[in-house]
Amino acid sequence: xxxxxxxxxxSQLRTQKSxxxxxxxxxxxxxxxxxxxxxxxxxNTIHLDERLLPPSGQHWFGTDDNGxxxxxxxxxxxxxxxxxxxxxxxxSVTIGTIIGAISGYFGGKLDTFLMxxxxxxxxxxxxxxxxxxxxxxxxxVVTIVLIIGLLSWMSISRxxxxxxxxxxxxxxxxxxxxxxxxxxRIIFRHIIPSIVPTIVVxxxxxxxxxxxxxxxxxxxxxxxxxxxxxxxxxxNNAKGYIGENPTLALFPGLLILTTVLAFNYxxxxxxxxxxPKVNRR
Amino acid sequence: MSDNSxxxxxxxxxxxxxxxxxxxxxxxxxxxxxxxFGRTTKVLxxxxxxxxxxxxxxxFGLVGESGCGKSTTGRSVIRLFDITSGEICYEGIxxxxxxxxxxxxxxxxxxxxxxxxxSSLNPGMNVMELISEPLEIYGGYSxxxxxxxxxxxxxxxGLKREHADxxxxxFSGGQRQRISIARSIASGPEFVLCDExxxxxxxxxxxxxxxxxxxxxxxxxxxxxxxxHDLSMVRHISxxxxxxxxxxxxxxxxxxxxxxxxxxxxxxxxxxxIPIPDPKVLMPTDRLLQGELPSPIDAAIGCxxxxxxxxxxxxxxxxxxxxxxxxxxxYAACHLHE
Numbered sequence: 369x370x371x372x373x374x375x376x377x378x379s380q381l382r383t384q385k386s387x388x389x390x391x392x393x394x395x396x397x398x399x400x401x402x403x404x405x406x407x408x409x410x411x412n413t414i415h416l417d418e419r420l421l422p423p424s425g426q427h428w429f430g431t432d433d434n435g436x437x438x439x440x441x442x443x444x445x446x447x448x449x450x451x452x453x454x455x456x457x458x459x460s461v462t463i464g465t466i467i468g469a470i471s472g473y474f475g476g477k478l479d480t481f482l483m484x485x486x487x488x489x490x491x492x493x494x495x496x497x498x499x500x501x502x503x504x505x506x507x508x509v510v511t512i513v514l515i516i517g518l519l520s521w522m523s524i525s526r527x528x529x530x531x532x533x534x535x536x537x538x539x540x541x542x543x544x545x546x547x548x549x550x551x552x553r554i555i556f557r558h559i560i561p562s563i564v565p566t567i568v569v570x571x572x573x574x575x576x577x578x579x580x581x582x583x584x585x586x587x588x589x590x591x592x593x594x595x596x597x598x599x600x601x602x603x604n605n606a607k608g609y610i611g612e613n614p615t616l617a618l619f620p621g622l623l624i625l626t627t628v629l630a631f632n633y634x635x636x637x638x639x640x641x642x643x644p645k646v647n648r649r
Numbered sequence: 650m651s652d653n654s655x656x657x658x659x660x661x662x663x664x665x666x667x668x669x670x671x672x673x674x675x676x677x678x679x680x681x682x683x684x685x686f687g688r689t690t691k692v693l694x695x696x697x698x699x700x701x702x703x704x705x706x707x708x709f710g711l712v713g714e715s716g717c718g719k720s721t722t723g724r725s726v727i728r729l730f731d732i733t734s735g736e737i738c739y740e741g742i743x744x745x746x747x748x749x750x751x752x753x754x755x756x757x758x759x760x761x762x763x764x765x766x767x768s769s770l771n772p773g774m775n776v777m778e779l780i781s782e783p784l785e786i787y788g789g790y791s792x793x794x795x796x797x798x799x800x801x802x803x804x805x806x807g808l809k810r811e812h813a814d815x816x817x818x819x820f821s822g823g824q825r826q827r828i829s830i831a832r833s834i835a836s837g838p839e840f841v842l843c844d845e846x847x848x849x850x851x852x853x854x855x856x857x858x859x860x861x862x863x864x865x866x867x868x869x870x871x872x873x874x875x876x877x878h879d880l881s882m883v884r885h886i887s888x889x890x891x892x893x894x895x896x897x898x899x900x901x902x903x904x905x906x907x908x909x910x911x912x913x914x915x916x917x918x919x920x921x922x923i924p925i926p927d928p929k930v931l932m933p934t935d936r937l938l939q940g941e942l943p944s945p946i947d948a949a950i951g952c953x954x955x956x957x958x959x960x961x962x963x964x965x966x967x968x969x970x971x972x973x974x975x976x977x978x979x980y981a982a983c984h985l986h987e
Contacts, residue, residue, distance in 0.1 A: 548756030
């Protein structure tokens with residue numbers, strides 16, 4: 369990305385306070401996830417004498433049905449949810465960008481083949497596919513990252529393909545071809561750098577979707593294996609105690625909601641910053 | 650049948666060798682519409698049966714209005730895409746059927762400068778990276794040698810060494826075009842396609858760029874195919890000029906001859922459209938073009954210019970004129986000259 373785009377981005381962040389708030393929220397979550405080992409309680413130690421306590425000075429978010437400190441669990445859950453979100457996004461952005469750029473650059477039969485394959489892939493209900501795959505594979509962070517990543521790159525590759533088709537007609541790409549540069553080099557040095565803004569927008573929105581998917585899978589008990597926590601598995605756990613201690617559902621729910629909302633907001637701001645015409649409306 | 654002797658002019662006698670570049674019966678058709686079963690139903694004949702040659706050290710100008718196929722011709726010559734039919738001979742070797750691997754040695758010898766100085770330079774790369782790209786491909790330079798070479802090239806096109814670390818958006822249109830020129834001569838080419846290199850520039854800058862191109866041609870012995878949509882600047886730089894109309898060459902001649910004795914009515918109209926920098930001179934509006942350009946998609950019979958031609962006769966509607974020699978080195982495709 370060149371400097372002009374950065375300036376635009378900074379001015380967007382300054383004018384749109386909600387974007388700044390989104391960035392601050394995400395910053396706090398990321399820092400908190402990194403600092404999780406500093407929490408005063410262990411997330412997995414069971415205290416059966418301290419079950420289902422309401423929030424207090426001792427236990428900020430209260431305790432769950434096994435007497436585990438809910439705040440510590442939320443922090444460790446943030447590690448899982450955010451890292452799954454970022455890693456799965458990286459997987460899907462990498463695959464989506466490469467397939468999309470190849471499809472758009474070469475065009476013709478290859479393009480038709482790839483795009484029709486994506487159409488088929490997108491028409492499969494990915495959530496069921498995820499459930500089925502998860503049943504056969506060993507649950508864990510790596511599995512869930514790969515499953516989500518491999519099932520969510522299609523929409524990114526469509527966006528990248530469309531952008532590639534427009535960029536490849538620019539004269540600097542024509543020049544690169546005239547000067548005898550290899551196709552690999554043209555795609556990686558000229559085309560992909562030119563569509564980074566689009567990829568950033570797609571990636572940001574993709575993280576939000578991925579975090580939702582991870583939460584849903586964990587909620588169904590198919591994500592991270594117990595006793596480790598993720599926001600989705602905490603929600604799952606809380607559903608049996610909704611009458612006794614509703615805060616158990618409230619905290620992970622709020623965390624998921626604010627994270628997804630913040631990423632969506634940020635995605636919108638990135639888009640506005642990179643397409644200056646949009647924000648003039 | 651193509652008649653090669655058709656396009657031989659005095660240029661041939663001057664060098665006495667085979668031309669550096671010879672284009673024979675070049676055609677490039679674009680598919681507009683396909684039927685359900687993949688059969689092409691509508692075709693745009695962007696370039697249709699065009700032949701010309703360019704001698705070493707010569708500048709061949711190609712003029713015509715927007716959409717007449719001059720850029721497509723230029724881009725076909727440097728093999729930016731596969732052509733529909735015809736031959737593109739570089740030093741006698743046909744490039745038309747070559748794949749990218751076979752073309753690579755020719756890519757170094759044939760370079761290009763494009764029209765839009767704003768989109769022809771990658772905005773994410775600085776001048777150093779931009780100009781050293783062709784050097785990286787053809788090797789032979791170490792990192793520090795490359796920097797020296799880039800600075801040498803920058804100074805040659807009238808820029809300064811401190812410009813090397815700046816980005817394209819920090820330059821004016823004229824300076825960007827100088828960067829493009831430096832980049833195009835970096836690999837030591839013999840042939841440069843100048844695809845409307847001055848159309849996007851101010852008139853004052855146009856002259857500077859044209860003079861620089863001429864100087865470089867002298868120093869480096871370059872051969873140019875110079876594409877433009879107006880005749881005023883082309884006259885200064887070109888030895889010979891070809892006039893295109895709707896995918897066809899309608900007239901080819903030496904620059905001075907073309908200006909003093911235009912043979913095709915379309916060339917006359919183009920010459921009449923050159924503005925005269927004197928407010929007292931009235932524009933001869935009766936000689937400017939009237940009428941609409943016919944659709945290039947429909948396959949029309951007869952002369953394509955007849956809808957706008959003041960001299961159109963019945964024969965023009967029935968028979969398409971072919972390029973014929975009307976004077977030494979001067980060819981025109983018009984029934985008036987028979």
